[in-house]
Amino acid sequence: MARIKLEEEGKRAVVTNRIKAIARQQMRDQGTASVSLRAIARELDITAPALYRYYPDRNTLITDLILDAFNGLADAVETADQAVNPMHYAERMFAAVMAYRQWAVDHAVDYLLIYGTPIPGYEAPREQTVPAMQRTVLPFGGILYDASKAGILNIPPEALIDDPEIRAHFEEIARTDDVQVPYLIVSITIDLWYRLYGLVMLEILGHSPPTVKKAREFYLIKIRQMLKDMNLLPDNF
Amino acid sequence: MARIKLEEEGKRAVVTNRIKAIARQQMRDQGTASVSLRAIARELDITAPALYRYYPDRNTLITDLILDAFNGLADAVETADQAVNPMHYAERMFAAVMAYRQWAVDHAVDYLLIYGTPIPGYEAPREQTVPAMQRTVLPFGGILYDASKAGILNIPPEALIDDPEIRAHFEEIARTDDVQVPYLIVSITIDLWYRLYGLVMLEILGHSPPTVKKAREFYLIKIRQMLKDMNLLPDNF
DNA sequence: AATAAAAGTAAACGCCGTATACTCTTTGTA
DNA sequence: TACAAAGAGTATACGGCGTTTACTTTTATT
Numbered sequence: 357m358a359r360i361k362l363e364e365e366g367k368r369a370v371v372t373n374r375i376k377a378i379a380r381q382q383m384r385d386q387g388t389a390s391v392s393l394r395a396i397a398r399e400l401d402i403t404a405p406a407l408y409r410y411y412p413d414r415n416t417l418i419t420d421l422i423l424d425a426f427n428g429l430a431d432a433v434e435t436a437d438q439a440v441n442p443m444h445y446a447e448r449m450f451a452a453v454m455a456y457r458q459w460a461v462d463h464a465v466d467y468l469l470i471y472g473t474p475i476p477g478y479e480a481p482r483e484q485t486v487p488a489m490q491r492t493v494l495p496f497g498g499i500l501y502d503a504s505k506a507g508i509l510n511i512p513p514e515a516l517i518d519d520p521e522i523r524a525h526f527e528e529i530a531r532t533d534d535v536q537v538p539y540l541i542v543s544i545t546i547d548l549w550y551r552l553y554g555l556v557m558l559e560i561l562g563h564s565p566p567t568v569k570k571a572r573e574f575y576l577i578k579i580r581q582m583l584k585d586m587n588l589l590p591d592n593f
Numbered sequence: 594m595a596r597i598k599l600e601e602e603g604k605r606a607v608v609t610n611r612i613k614a615i616a617r618q619q620m621r622d623q624g625t626a627s628v629s630l631r632a633i634a635r636e637l638d639i640t641a642p643a644l645y646r647y648y649p650d651r652n653t654l655i656t657d658l659i660l661d662a663f664n665g666l667a668d669a670v671e672t673a674d675q676a677v678n679p680m681h682y683a684e685r686m687f688a689a690v691m692a693y694r695q696w697a698v699d700h701a702v703d704y705l706l707i708y709g710t711p712i713p714g715y716e717a718p719r720e721q722t723v724p725a726m727q728r729t730v731l732p733f734g735g736i737l738y739d740a741s742k743a744g745i746l747n748i749p750p751e752a753l754i755d756d757p758e759i760r761a762h763f764e765e766i767a768r769t770d771d772v773q774v775p776y777l778i779v780s781i782t783i784d785l786w787y788r789l790y791g792l793v794m795l796e797i798l799g800h801s802p803p804t805v806k807k808a809r810e811f812y813l814i815k816i817r818q819m820l821k822d823m824n825l826l827p828d829n830f
Numbered sequence: 831a832a833t834a835a836a837a838g839t840a841a842a843c844g845c846c847g848t849a850t851a852c853t854c855t856t857t858g859t860a
Numbered sequence: 861t862a863c864a865a866a867g868a869g870t871a872t873a874c875g876g877c878g879t880t881t882a883c884t885t886t887t888a889t890t
Contacts, residue, residue: 578751
């Protein structure tokens, strides 16, 4: 029975996966906000209301797509990080940073879905999306923390935060059950992260100020400088 | 007759302005992509097809809103720049940078409209939008150029571009009819700009990695560091 | 006052998300 | 094995959307 139950669940999973795949294709073709239940149903040779057996409404489907995107991005970064020697912090950071950009470029709509303008009428359920989002930032923080513990990391002076409130906020973020990560790690992680974000968004949306051609090279130049400032630039770059 | 003609044109302008105002209100309420001709018509106590006397289609209206937004942002930055002594480059830059953020925060939907995820089904007419967009970047380049001519500007080493193609591209951007602005000015302008972009987007969209509270203070911290690196930090900040 | 242009309306087409009521088909159990 | 319950799907409908077509009203000019 457990086996039959599983097969049943499997069938449902197959259908929901096809629904999501078609939705992603639609986003690719028509833009992030163009997920249309009727169009998905048409593609599946099914009437529109039948989709409501799988998703209670359009928003839930979108939430599912968002969670998939966050997890896909996080997986890509984590995988890249874990593929290199954990003691080679510079290589780890470089791999993570390049994987981040590559995933965003390869899955532009998904990246826009999670980090771009929200879809009108859609409100994200924060209790689900926030943890998923944090997964995409955590690897960078982890690498920086590891490097700092190893005494490798150079923390640029601009990471120091005078404002006590922001400092407290950063310390709160960095407090887990057993460790208190120094707020400076949070500070440089966010600094790195918002710059990745700006660079990637610019490339994906294609409206660099006068368009920067050769976006990958530009990204590399900027990344190289950032990592150099942190003493995390791999020798071979 | 010329007078009457003008009044006629004035009436048309009044209506199109009301159309745009309602559209902006809609965006504010429902999100960037929710500009609805029928809803605008309803608000105007008019039938939907009547709107086609003023705009041939929805996309043209959106283009108009986009151009207004670009020009509004550019005006805000230019005005802030021109309000201070033109010889005080640090003050000029600080004023421009703060005006940029303030406009974006005050007109979040408009900022998203021009720099966020494109509206599905809408394709911007580049020959109109690109020049308007350039107006929003130009003031920063101008201040930096003026400061460099005055021998004030400190150009950080990361502005140097090794890649000859990107360098050539930057030089092309910086070539106007009578002057050839050094590519380094373009390089630091773009560098400043994409970081403003990342910071502002993060604040507007509210999905800082774990949300950064006190976004203005955070912006200030980052800006201060950038300007300091360029020797453009005003004394009083 | 007559006329031409501008502004607006009514009706329709084919999209959309969603709700309701109904019908098959599959499945678990008496 | 017969049957009831559950699951999957359909038909129909509602009100929303952008847009087109054909027609009417208003306004300005000669």
